[in-house]
Amino acid sequence: MKSRSRVLGPRLRVFLEPDFAIGPGKAEILQGIKETGSIAAAGRRMGMSYKRAWNLVDEMNRHFRAPVVEAAKGGRTGGGAELTEFGEEILVRYQRMAALAQEAIADELEKLMDELGDRSA
Amino acid sequence: MKSRSRVLGPRLRVFLEPDFAIGPGKAEILQGIKETGSIAAAGRRMGMSYKRAWNLVDEMNRHFRAPVVEAAKGGRTGGGAELTEFGEEILVRYQRMAALAQEAIADELEKLMDELGDRSA
Numbered sequence: 520m521k522s523r524s525r526v527l528g529p530r531l532r533v534f535l536e537p538d539f540a541i542g543p544g545k546a547e548i549l550q551g552i553k554e555t556g557s558i559a560a561a562g563r564r565m566g567m568s569y570k571r572a573w574n575l576v577d578e579m580n581r582h583f584r585a586p587v588v589e590a591a592k593g594g595r596t597g598g599g600a601e602l603t604e605f606g607e608e609i610l611v612r613y614q615r616m617a618a619l620a621q622e623a624i625a626d627e628l629e630k631l632m633d634e635l636g637d638r639s640a
Numbered sequence: 641m642k643s644r645s646r647v648l649g650p651r652l653r654v655f656l657e658p659d660f661a662i663g664p665g666k667a668e669i670l671q672g673i674k675e676t677g678s679i680a681a682a683g684r685r686m687g688m689s690y691k692r693a694w695n696l697v698d699e700m701n702r703h704f705r706a707p708v709v710e711a712a713k714g715g716r717t718g719g720g721a722e723l724t725e726f727g728e729e730i731l732v733r734y735q736r737m738a739a740l741a742q743e744a745i746a747d748e749l750e751k752l753m754d755e756l757g758d759r760s761a
Contacts, residue, residue, distance in 0.1 A: 526655070530654070530661075531652060531741065531745070534649060534651065608755075612755075615748055616745040620740075623743065624737040627736055627737045631654070631737070634704050634706075634726075634730060635656055637705070
């Protein structure tokens with residue numbers, strides 16, 4: 520969370536069902552698992568407990584038509600996790616949507632930023 | 641909050657400063673004040689305490705170059721609040737950004753929704 524909130528600009532959350540959304544947090548978890556091969560490590564670098572990270576993964580696995588994350592090959596002993604091909608596709612799709620949204624609002628965002636107070640004054 | 645999460649599709653939050661964002665909650669508070677003439681009433685219909693609603697308004701008033709909400713004329717006695725002209729402009733700008741983002745991601749969103757599981761099966 521901390522890592523993301525330092526970057527200015529849009530955060531996109533998309534409700535796919537009334538009780539299920541994908542947003543920056545879930546995308547960052549997926550990206551983290553892809554890079555670290557571990558749900559715990561992915562959560563840790565976001566300052567998130569293992570339980571919370573696992574819950575986010577589990578929620579996605581339950582709502583999408585196929586799992587986005589599964590135990591890594593040989594993971595029974597090592598406890599590793601990996602993105603499935605499907606999970607990778609979901610991540611890319613979310614990132615594409617976020618990029619499209621960012622591009623679409625860029626001009627308006629600049630104007631909105633001009634409305635901030637000058638706090639050094 | 642409940643009211644919003646029932647509608648599928650995007651929710652846009654925009655960080656304008658590292659510690660200041662505008663998103664669906666602040667937009668709904670502004671809209672609510674516009675319609676009800678009261679911070680308390682605007683918060684109430686979102687299931688939000690007066691304190692929380694007031695804090696969101698105060699945060700915007702402190703970060704933007706001008707107040708977005710002020711005591712209604714004669715509000716000293718009645719306790720009413722109203723959007724300033726500036727606040728109205730900020731609300732419209734946010735709504736425009738949200739609409740642009742929604743339009744930009746519409747096709748991708750439809751594809752992502754196709755990836756949901758069929759839970760009636």
